[in-house]
Amino acid sequence: MELKWLLICLILWFQVIGYNGCFEEERLALLQFKASLESHEYGSKFPILPSRIDEPENNCCEWERVSCNSISAHVIHLSLDNIWNYDGTEVYDDETIYDLKVSIFQHFKELRSLNLSYNNFGAFVEKEGLERLSNLKKLKVLDLRFNRFNRGILSWVTRMTSIKILNLGSNYIEGSFPCQELIILQNLEVLDLSDNDFNGTLPMQELASLQNLKKLDLSDNRFNCTLTIPDFIAFKSLEILDLSWNDMNGTTLPPYMWAPPSLKALSLGGNKFQGSLSSLCGLKRLEKLDLAKNMFGGNFPLCLHNLTSFRYLDLSYNNFSGQIPSSWLSSLKSLNYINIRHNLFEGLFSFDLFANHSSLELVDFSDNKIMFETKYSGWVPPFQLKVLVLQNCHLSRIPKFLHHQFRLQMVDLSKNKIHQRFPTWLLDNNTELAHLILKNNSFIGPFHLPSNSSFNISSLDVSDNYFNGQLQEIGESMFPNIMVLNLSKNHFQGDFLFSPGDNCKLTSLDLSFNSFSGEVPEKMISSCTSLEIIKLSHNNFHGKIFTAQFNLTSLWSLHLNDNSFMGTLSSISINQFSKLSVLDLSNNRFHGEIPRSMNSITTLLHVNLSHNSFRGEVSCKFFSAIYVDLSYNNFSGSLPSCFKIPSKFKKTRYINLQGNRLTGSIPDDFLNQSRLLVLNLKDNSLSGSIPNKFGTFPKLRALLLGGNYLNGCVPNWLCELNELNFLDLSRNSFSGSIPNCLYNLSFGRTKVDGDLFETQLLFGHLFYYVYISIDALGETHLYGEQQNYISVDPKIEFVTKYMPYNYMGHILNLMSGLDLSQNKLTGEIPFELGKLFQIHALNLSYNQLIGSIPETFSNLTALESLDLSYNHLSGEIPFSLIDLHFLEVFTVAYNNLSGRIPDMKAQFSTFDNSSYEGNPFLCGPQIGKKCNNELPNSPPMVHAELEDGKWHEIDRLVLFTSFSVSFAIFFVGVITILHVNPYWRGRPFHHTEQFVLSCYYVVYDTFSKLLFGRLFP
Missing domain, CATH: 3.80.10.10 (Ribonuclease Inhibitor)
Known part of the structure; x- marks a missing residue:
């Protein structure tokens, strides 16, 4: 009984006073757990189980x-x-x-x-x-x-x-x-x-x-x-x-x-x-x-x-x-x-x-x-x-x-x-x-x-509306917590007045597609260090933006394209752009050389410096990005040898160096990018032949080398690029024959899922997503999160229908073309090209091709533009080409073609003399030249009116000629008869006189009756 009361007292005492200290076995186990974590690489950098844990006299029950x-x-x-x-x-x-x-x-x-x-x-x-x-x-x-x-x-x-x-x-x-x-x-x-x-x-x-x-x-x-x-x-x-x-x-x-x-x-x-x-x-x-x-x-x-x-x-x-x-x-x-x-x-x-x-x-x-x-x-x-x-x-x-x-x-x-x-x-x-x-x-x-x-x-998004006028000054007092501000696609104009405080929280700013002018507020580029996305594109901003005050160290996406910014990039340091992934300075007035510090920014994924006045040599450092566009600048020198670029940087998919002053030959070890999709070296001064290692680009969709001084034969290994949709070798000095294996290329047969043509290339859009959740108590919670991805549409410039077009977005999956024009190609056109069933544009003009136009071209059912002009082609134009129902541009001018031009049916009814000129042995109504022997050169016209009932199936030249001749014969015959026979010559005058007198008496009699009836009713 006494033992029972003693036990109860001990329990009550422990409840009131409590036990002072934890069990040693458990304390040592906690220390052992901490030691096992500190043995890791990062273990010593964090306060694991803090609060004087290592002191032996401490009570582990008091530890955090x-x-x-x-x-x-x-x-x-x-x-x-x-x-x-x-x-x-x-x-x-x-x-x-x-x-x-x-x-x-x-x-x-x-x-x-x-x-x-x-x-x-x-x-x-x-x-x-x-x-x-x-x-x-x-x-x-x-x-x-x-x-x-x-x-x-x-x-x-x-x-x-x-x-x-x-x-x-x-x-x-x-x-x-x-x-x-x-x-x-x-x-x-x-x-x-x-x-x-x-x-x-x-x-x-x-x-x-x-x-x-x-x-x-x-x-x-x-x-x-x-x-x-x-x-x-x-x-x-x-x-x-x-x-x-x-x-x-x-x-x-x-x-x-x-x-x-x-x-x-x-x-x-x-x-x-x-x-x-x-x-x-x-x-x-x-x-x-x-x-x-x-x-x-x-x-x-x-x-x-x-x-x-x-x-x-x-x-x-x-x-x-x-x-x-x-x-x-x-x-x-x-x-x-x-x-x-x-x-x-x-x-x-x-x-x-x-x-x-x-x-x-x-x-x-x-x-x-x-x-x-x-x-x-x-x-x-x-x-x-x-x-x-x-x-x-x-x-x-x-x-x-x-x-x-x-x-x-x-x-x-x-x-x-x-x-x-x-x-x-x-x-x-x-x-x-x-x-x-x-x-x-x-x-x-x-x-x-x-x-x-x-x-x-x-987050405030009023984009794509009709707001207009001068935007009032936006300061910290009005929006102290603003993180995302999107005013794009409106009609704002004038200066952008922005006065952030020292505690600027802004992370995303989109003013694109307005009419803002003036300079960018200095306070914004110096104080808003949390800014991650800036889109000022398609405005009228001017002045220098990369000054000593530029201090946007958190920036990962910068879009300044289509403005009037000027100056150099010399003040850019790698510390300022250490996180930069997207840089678009295109269509401005920047000039000077690209600083070495910028070449050291390893985080860049998208670089677009096109349509400026940058100069200097092209560095291999650029080719560590996914998207590189340096077109229409003043870059000079030879192309670098970048074959030994580290494997972790082999991610480039788009390279555009068009419209610069690059010289020399293309190095054999120019690139080692197995994921490359687009390579554009057009309109430079490159010479020599195409390197064999271009065949190591298995995913290449567009190879554009036009407007250079390249020579040699068109290499057969190009046929190994079986996913190619665009091939432009125009305006060079290539010689030899056209490889008949080019039919192995895709040219639209293979649709691309992902990578480039089916979807947008990079990481999508200025976007602030709000997650909504409801907890167990029924309370609603909002979690804002910045979606860090930028939408970039790859652009391919290709000449078709006599015009240079920029193809972007999903249209790249629908368009394809082959341009070998303005070279020195010889031999016949391979009939195998008729197997390019999905090609949309084919240009072989200004070469020295001979032979006939392949009948297999009638299989090119998706063709929209066919240019075979300025060659030495002979024979007839295949009548089967009438089946090309999407053909909008067709020219065979200045060749040695002969025979009847295909009938004016379907699309061929839209082509005029300019499509056939320079071929003296062609005939047909399109060029106003009658064919002497029509039947052998044209299919029989039995029941032609029943085929589609179109007026233009009648030979208009024959119709007009026969009508004119018949009218002339009739007129001359009448005049001759009247001149020979005096009696017939007088008969018309007699009949005319009788007709006039009859009319006179009819009118006179009618008015007399009316007048007499009114006077004597």
Whole structure:
């Protein structure tokens, strides 16, 4: 009895006073864990487990990241997440995989939660300690998210059978679903295996043996099965099920009894489900439904009207159609989030339907066929939205109910037809508004805000509207938190007045496609060191921008093209542009040499210095970028030898050196770029032959060497470039015959997916994306993120239809051409060229080609331009060329062709004398020369009028000639008869006299009767 009271007193004493100090075994284990981390390369750079951890007298229960039981003093919580980045910097290598010494944790026998997430752990130092982990009988929570563990981690986890919450999300576990390992953990309530690499089917019936399971997250894997009824019927306690972003499919979901009635949240987004939703009608407790990005379609099933507990509803990116069920929508009084964007809903919608939705915070109805009621109906909404997205909703005015919203954080009304002035009241009413997107509308007038106002805006996009006039001064006091400002594609003019403070947060500025003038504000280029993207292109800015004050050290994309900037680049230092990836200075007035410091910027991916006055030699350093355009400058000297460029820089895809003063021959070791797609060396003074190593560009799509002094034969190895779409060797001195193997080249037969022609070359656009999430408590959170990618359309200049055209974007996948004109080529035209079925332009003019025009050219059904002029071709023009229905330009002028010109049918009816001149032995109506022997040279004209009924099938020359001759004979005959016979010569006068007298008496008699009738009625 006394022992019992003594024990009670000891317990009470420990509760009041507590145990002073942690267990030595656990303290030493923590020190051992720290030592194992410090042995890594980055371990000594971070304060791992700080707070005087190395002092032996310290109590480990007071250390950071460690929590102990207040009575027993045993360690019960270890928060060892994100160790390598604990000080808030990211200097460790993301690719580094760190070892984990798991046997250390066997010493924490009272441990209840262990968090090792965000650490890049991926391997075990030893495995002999794994069996001892079964001693952790009190461990309830194990968080191993965002590591590099593979399937081997399961042998560790399954030894801790007491676990209730297991998170293995965002690791590298692959293969089939580990059902046999996981069903050992019978106490599991939460299982998260999201963002791994599982595949195959889901053994859900076996997994249902986990009777306590409440949350199951298998999203972001590669499961490719179809859901069936037995898969889920055995789950008794499941409340949250997330199968989104897999490869699951099925024409319909299983019938409504497939899921437990306890289910509150169901996420199936990002799969391939389709068909009806009637299977969900029995889930009356469902609060969250995510079906986004599937293939569901049709109208809403009526039975869903019974589900009135929804708080979160996402049906976006499907094919639902018909009208939104207004009665059902108005009954969802607990609704917090609704997203139905990118469907086929239609009809008239009024926000009055939300008159009883006091919890509504997020609405996205974008990209449907709905017509919105925007007039004021007198109602005051009970809700206060945080997010409203109405992209492409056919709005002509801003909805009136927004006048009663005061907690908005994001408004996106882009891609509509709103024709109003800028809604200043929207900013005044919503002091928390951070993201306002009004791009691609018809807003008008000046863009003026109250000068004494201060707004919380962090991203403002009013691009592609009709704002005009002088832009008011934008200062730090007006937009103290502005990060993204997009005013592009408007009609602003005058100086750009910008006065940032010392705490400038601006990261992206786009003023392109306006009429701004003057110089760039000095304060902007000296104080806004956080600027990452600047787009000032297509304006009238002038002056020098690269001065000593230029201090944009965070810049990675700079677009100054199509202005009047001037000066040199001599002041640029590598420290200023250490992060620069995109530089576009084209179409300005820059001059001078490129400084060596710029050649040392290894981060450059896109360089466009075209249409300036830069001079000096071309450096190999440029060819480490993906896109290089130095065309139309004054670069001189010979091409460099860049074959030994390091392999890590072998990523160049586009090189344009056209229109410079480059001389000498093309080095054999000019380039070693296996991924090169476009090489343009046109309009220089290069000489010699084409190097054989050009054949090492297997992906080359365009080789443009025209306008140089190149000579020799057209090499046969060019035929190995079988993906070539454009080949221009014109205006050189090539001799010999045309290789008959050129038909091996693509010239449009091969469509390119990715790389260059199907998509844009580099990293896309000035863009600020806002992520929206709702936490477990129902709170809406917005996360802004800059999308650092720039859109660059590769450009190819090619002469066709007598004109130089610049082909860009997707048209490059539709256009192709071969230009060998203005050389010294001899021999016959290879008939094999008739196998280039998809070629659009073929120019062989100004050579010394002989022989006939191949009949196989009638197979070039996509041909738009054919120029064979100024050669020595003989024979007839094949009549089969009439079948080229897309031919717009055709010329065979100045050859030795003979015979009848093909009939004026189809496209050949549009070609005049200029297409055939200089061929004295040709004949036909096109050149006004009659053919003496038509039948042998032309097909029979039997029933020609029945073929297509066109007037131009009649021989007009014969018609006009015969008519003129017949008329002349008739006229001369009449005159001759009248001259010979006096009687007939007088007869016309006699008949004329009789006719005149008859007319006189008729008129006289008529008037007499009328007059006599009136006088004597």
